[in-house]
Amino acid sequence: MTNLLNRSIPEMVMHLYKKVFKFSLHILLMYMDSKKERKDPDEKEAIPENLFGNGEIRTDYRTGLRAVFALSRKDRPIDYLAKEVIDDKGKEYCPFEPERYDLNRTFFEIGRPWRVRVIYNKYPLFECNAPYAREKWDIFERSTNYGFSFVIIDSREHKLRFENSSDLQTNDLAKAVLNTEKKIYGHNGIDFVYLNKNFGRKSGGTLSHSHWQTLGYMSMPDTVRARVDRVLEFEDTHGSCLMEYAANRESERKLLENRTLIAFAPFAQLYTGESIVMPKRHVSMLSELSTEEMAELLKACKKIIAANNRYFGVHSYNILGYSLKKEKEFHSYMEIVPRVSDIGPMQMAGNYGSNIIPEEYSKGIRSILGESE
DSSP states (O other), X not given: OHHHHTSOHHHHHHHHHHHHHHHHHHHHHHHHHHHSOOOOTTOOOOOOSSTTTTEEEEEOTTXXXXXXXXXGGXXXXXXXXXXXXXOOSXXXXXXXXXXXXXXXXXXXXXXXXXXXXEEEOSSOSSBTTSOOOEEEETTEEEEOOBEEEXXXXXXXXXXXXXXXXXXXXXXXXXXXXXXXXXXXXXXXXXXEEEEEEEESGGGTOOOOSOXXXXXXXSXXXXXXXXXXXXXXXXXXXXXXXXXXXXXXXXXXXXXXXXXXXXXXXXTTOSSTTXXXXXXXXXXXXXXXXXXXXXXXXXXXXXXXXXXXXXXHOSOEEEEEEEEESSOTTSOOOEEEEEEOSOOOHHHHTTXXXXXXXXXXXXXXXXXXXXXXX
């Protein structure tokens, strides 16, 4: 009290003003707090109307892998120039030209002069002359690289792209694919045959002249084993084929269909624009199909790739075909994978996916395919 009396009049007024302000603020906060709605601690938060508006994580029924669809990443800034370069060094450097026939060893040919030529891969992943052997000790395991590596050159023309090939050329290719696989499976010790096509640098391809590879594995890769396990698990629990069941429920993402096949973008695309082209007849190996059925699969692939080129712009791509001899529950199919983005650390950690939702992609491709009919 003595300190207060010793102050000047202005100081006393300011002191009292601060006291009144603090007291008034305290009363106001107490009043606002009393008006707050009291929540029941057991009451659940309201679910937003658009729960998946920012993106989603889907599980792929083929593999069990997770696909992340982060829609906000579509507009992220990119500092690198990523223009796809399709041009090559020229036919004078190409080992698949008819004029350089003696550079490769022929497995078989279709046509005279050849229209499709199947050759032994000069730089094989697997060696058919290697002994068949495995060994394991302590934590280590290894085997010889016994197997088959063939290249199918599906055109004499250096610049002709697969998606622009004629129906006659596609029929020849179908015969070559089926015959090559049958010949591989005619040897003992082959569990899996993998058909694949690389186009463009991002695909892992090194030569632009149109070609395919057919590989015969003596043991199934782990990623393929995961697919088989999903199929067997579904067969045990549902008593039916996983891929046929899936195809019947992928109507929202269907791309095209005819009497022998159906093509669709899977619910959990592992890669941007990934699609499946599947024969309706249940076969575990592509070589169980007729030439007509195989040709129809390839023609569907051509249509989808041409549509993808309009949707994404000209780009690298892979086509993959799965054939299993012993696992009859497996339904053989082909996959088309546009390589419009690079494999990054998220994929290396087991998270795949895209910044385009499969339903949006499918709608766009159906529109393009409808225009071309």
